[in-house]
Amino acid sequence: MQASPWHRRAVLGAMVALGATPLRVLAAPFTAQADPFALGVASGDPSRDGFVLWTRLVGPDAHPVRAGSIPVRYEVAEDEGFRNIVRTGALNAHPEAAHSIHLELTGLRPGRPYHYRFHALGATSPVGRTATVPDRTNRLRLALTSCQHWELGWFGAYRDMLAGDPDLIVQVGDYIYETSYPDQPKVRDFGAPEPRDLDGYRARYALYRTDPDLQEAHRRVPWLVTWDDHEVLNDYAALANREGLPPEIFAARRAAAYQAYFEHMPIRPSLWRSMASPRLYRGVDWGELASLSMLDTRQFRSNPPCAAPSVARNVRLDHCAERLAPDRTMLGQAQEAWLAQRLSQERRPWTLLAQGVFFAPLALDGGGDAVYSDQWDGYVAGRSRLLDQLARPNVRNPLILSGDVHSFWLNDLHRADGTPPVATEIVTSALAAQSPPAGRFGEVRANNPHIRFHDLNHSGYVRIEIEPTRLVAQFRALNLKSARAKPKILQQVEQDIR
Incomplete structure (x- = not known):
């Protein structure tokens, strides 16, 4: 595109x-x-x-x-x-x-x-x-986090993260929220209207950076970040947006939000200075142990399927044939080509892709015809192309790290031909945001046999430790309404190398 x-x-x-x-x-x-x-x-x-x-x-x-x-x-x-x-x-x-x-x-x-x-x-x-990345190592500790709403919860989960001594904090989007939710109980207040220009977005990031727990996590650990939608406007897709603004109008708001994001994130300036569009997709290779590719699933995606022009909202789709079109992309051609090149050269035992939105199919009905538009279900061809890349013989243990849906998930990822899983998806819940309403995803296990675990009632993050022959992931829940919450391990998953 x-x-x-x-x-x-x-x-x-x-x-x-x-x-x-x-x-x-x-x-x-x-x-x-x-x-x-x-x-x-x-x-x-x-x-x-x-x-x-x-x-x-x-x-x-x-x-x-x-x-x-x-x-x-x-x-x-x-x-x-x-x-x-x-x-x-x-x-x-x-x-x-x-x-x-x-x-x-x-x-x-x-x-x-x-x-x-x-x-x-x-x-x-x-x-x-x-810290710098090691040439050789037998361990990588990650903390996977997403979705932190200033008003809806305290950021105390970062204290538990730091107690785990992570090598890297991976943040997969919704670092800020532009929107207030008046029907939700608040622990504190934005104190300002929804940002729509550069001054507004700058002020929102500055407010977030005054939080002592978030500030301490940034001080002590290097981060790898990408954006999702709330850094600009909920559910936007490229230049389509929930307000239906013409692209030339919404582009100005998006550019202001992007500038504020880069001003407040520890991102290499060589990735975005003097480029036609700011680039967030990039890789970090952890010695000979793991490769980690950070993706951008917002800026370059095709227009939402079965939607009015310039409109992007996360809605339930029923029998939407457009989502199956072969030219649909979540990443855009340039990013797909970059990722395919990285995967073709993979030699490490663990391959990690971090990105913003739910990747696995998530059927809302028994026939699999009802899905949500904002997830990879709205971009089926793009997902298939990526799974084909992950099925390469040299990509031995692929793992996709996701966020966005304010709930914990562990998913097997299959190609369309029904062969055994080629990858695993770990989805972190919100660090501080409301849980999904009851029934939002229907009969999850009955309609989606590839989903191994899900929890829709807790907030928190995922602690991941990778060694040469195994990976251990802990889904850690904390009470976001308590400034001194104690963690609870909802699920621990261990995966041996293939």
């Missing part, structure tokens, strides 16, 4: 600010009235020789700094006391990018921890901890 010219202009106009050359540095001293590092620090997109470091300078009450470009110094050390500093330097935080910093480092030693901090406006940031 090619972006139209006005679409490219809208995206480029928003993204160019993130890579803009500064027009000016502060000519006169500027003194912060509050902690400029109140949103904390973060790291992400690790590789064997580097990672991305992030922070954003803010004013009082996490409001934007009213200033030009501000000099920021950084230090990276092999120890928390900064006795052995291996990198130091300076760069500018620009107002065009909300005074955010994205420092992309390379040339470091593989497989070791590093500590980092920033200095600006007479203040020093908290000390962050991150």
Whole structure:
């Protein structure tokens, strides 16, 4: 699917600010009235020789700094006391990018921890901890998380995550929510209307980053992230949207939301600067143990099946033939080709794909003709092509990591010819959001024999540990209404290497 010219202009106009050359540095001293590092620090997109470091300078009450470009110094050390500093330097935080910093480092030693901090406006940031990817390892610990609504739950699950000492936190979308749900009980309030422009989205991310548990998880562990829909607007698909706005109108809102997302996430700037559309699909290979491909299932998908033009809503489809069309894609041609190339070169024992939405077929009736439009069931041909890639002989133990549906699932994934499963899907519940209403998915086990486990009543995340010969996944539930919730293991799954 090619972006139209006005679409490219809208995206480029928003993204160019993130890579803009500064027009000016502060000519006169500027003194912060509050902690400029109140949103904390973060790291992400690790590789064997580097990672991305992030922070954003803010004013009082996490409001934007009213200033030009501000000099920021950084230090990276092999120890928390900064006795052995291996990198130091300076760069500018620009107002065009909300005074955010994205420092992309390379040339470091593989497989070791590093500590980092920033200095600006007479203040020093908290000390962050991150790590490079090892060349060789016998273990990978992941925390899989999704769907965190500020108003509907506390983020205490991050404390349990950190207690498990993960190597990487994998966040598969709905990092923020744009929408308030007045019929749901709240633990706190957005304090602002739904964001629709750049200022609104920036403020929403800043609010989230004030949460101490979320902030601590970013400070201590590198993240790998992708978006789903609530980072922009619920259920949007490419430029189709639930309000039915013409593409040229919705493109401006989406571009603003995308810019705010990149400003607040520890994502490599080389992935999105000067590109016709921001790129989120990318890979992290964990030594010789596992490959991990992060996908973008929103930006490039075909229009929703059996829907009015420009309209995208997650609705029940009954006997919708359009969803079966052979040219339908969830990933877009370029991303499909990139992933096929990665999978063709797979040599590691474990192959992980992380992405935003429910992948397995999920029949809502006995005949399998009723499904939800927003999931891969609306893009059947794209799913079949991906399963064919996962069935390659060199892809030995594929696992798809998903979110979105506010519930836990463990699914076997079969090709259309009915052969034995070629992959497994693990779906994490919401970290903090409402559970699905009763009956939303019908008679799950009766209509879907490939589903091995599901839980529709708990929030939480999934802890995954991978070793050379086996994988262990724990579905961990926590009470999102309690700021000090204790975890409960709903299910533990062990899978030996094939």
